[in-house]
Amino acid sequence: MSRTADIAIVGGGLVGSALAYGLASRGASVLMFDPDADDLHASVGNFGLVWVQSKGVGAPDYAALSRRSAAAWTDFAADIAGRSGKNPAYDRCGGIKIALGDSEMEALEASVRRLHNQGSDDVVMISREELVDRVPSVGPEAVGGSYCAADGHADPLATHIALRIALRTTARAAVVRRRVDGIVPDGDGFTVLAEGERFGAGKVVLAAGHGTTALAAMLGLDVPLRPERGQILVTERLAPFLGPACFTVRQTNQGSVLIGDSKEDVGFDRGTTPAVGGAMAERALRMFPCLADARIVRQWGALRVMSPDGLPIYAQSRTHPGAMSLSCHSGVTLAAAHAGEVAEAVLSGTLAARYPAFSPDRFAKVSA
Incomplete structure (x- = not known):
């Protein structure tokens, strides 16, 4: 066995990193598996809103979780900034x-x-x-x-970097730069197989985005996910003109403006298209004519991690105690919750009991 820990986390995007930080801060030893190779991180393309006003319409449990997480973001941002020396650029600006x-x-x-x-x-x-x-x-x-007033925004990349550095300061976590090929339950927990090496853990949590579904099946979990592409335009740096965060347009603390307003069912294609970029720019100009002369300096596409109903999936295996899974498309908004109350539920083994509305069992009930 190469290394062992209390908890293994498969996936090191915003969801996995926030959870790892929350667990390590509470004294658990953590191995977080995150390979160097491109693994479809949704975090790299996140728009950056900490948003509650349109989250959970028709889903009160999701609305409540989003609000609790947004309320915790001020302390969360200060904590990881203090530990890391990096500013996640969080602004509860409404x-x-x-x-x-x-x-x-x-x-x-x-x-x-x-x-x-x-x-x-x-x-x-x-x-x-x-x-x-x-x-x-x-x-x-x-x-x-x-x-x-509870809405705001943060820099997803800066938040991710701050979390990674803060994680190291706990002295309770290690990042394993290997892709996980398999997870085998054993008498004392789990053996994680990663590129020819074996690692041991008492519990295992899948936070691997689109890689979660296949790994979940090894642990008796059915986690149905699909990709949804979103494209983002980025302008040159401009003088401040936008105080609040807006749903599809936000100005960063460095002055650049992000424009994001697409939901596309294109499989795992993360490319960009002139048609979608043009439509987003046209709507942004209707909202803010002052952008007419702004230069677009970058455009990218990224894949949201979507469940069939758009809500998070928090799964806990009945057949393999200690195996859990977290999936959502709100990695920025829910980061404070993942580092806080969700980490506590993972540690206590009460994930399913605490968040029954996010169980994948809801999909079995629909199909039945």
């Missing part, structure tokens, strides 16, 4: 969804009413006048929108 035209405004009002009916009353509708007051640079087609 968030706005802009409506271009009356039909979009009506759809937003209906969505906000549903959130209010679920008990989420921190999202409010704002008029054209209130919108202009908050964002003077908004264009004439914007008729209003919705606003939530």
Whole structure:
């Protein structure tokens, strides 16, 4: 056996890194498997919103988890920044969804009413006048929108780097740069097989994004996932003009503007297309005409990790105690929760009991 630990985490993106940090901070020894080779990290392409106002419409448990995580982000960001010396660039600046035209405004009002009916009353509708007051640079087609003070944004890459450095400071974790080929339950826990080496762990948690489904089957877990491509445009650095975070447009702390507004079913193709890029740019210009002369300096595509209903999947094996899985497309928003309450549930073996709404059993019930 090469090395052993209390817990092995397969996957080192934002989900796996946040969980590893939370576990190590609570005294568990951790091996986190994250190969050097490209492994479809969703983290590298994340838009960076810490967002609650449109999360969990019709899914109150998801809405509540998103709000708890957003509320924990200030302390979480300060913690990892203090340990790492790296700024995750978190700003709880409030968030706005802009409506271009009356039909979009009506759809937003209906969505906000549903959130209010679920008990989420921190999202409010704002008029054209209130919108202009908050964002003077908004264009004439914007008729209003919705606003939530709990929303904000962070730099996904900086957050990931801060987490990795903070993880090292715990002296309880090691990153294994090997791809996991198999996981074998044994009498005392699990043997992780990684490129010819064997590692031991009392518990194992899969946080491998799109690699999770195949590994989960080895542990008696059915974790159905699909890729959804999102494209992002990045402008040159501009003078500050956008205070709040907006749902599809945000200005970073360095001045560049990120524009992201696509959901594409194209399999595992992470490419970019002029048509989608042009459509995103056109809508961004309608919201913010001041972007007309801004140069686009980069465009990329990345794959969201989506469950059939879009909600997280937190799975705990009945046949192999100690085996668990975490999958979601909200790695930034939920990072504070993964390092906090979810890490506590993993340590105590109560993941399934604490988050029954996110069990993969819900899909079996639908198909039945």
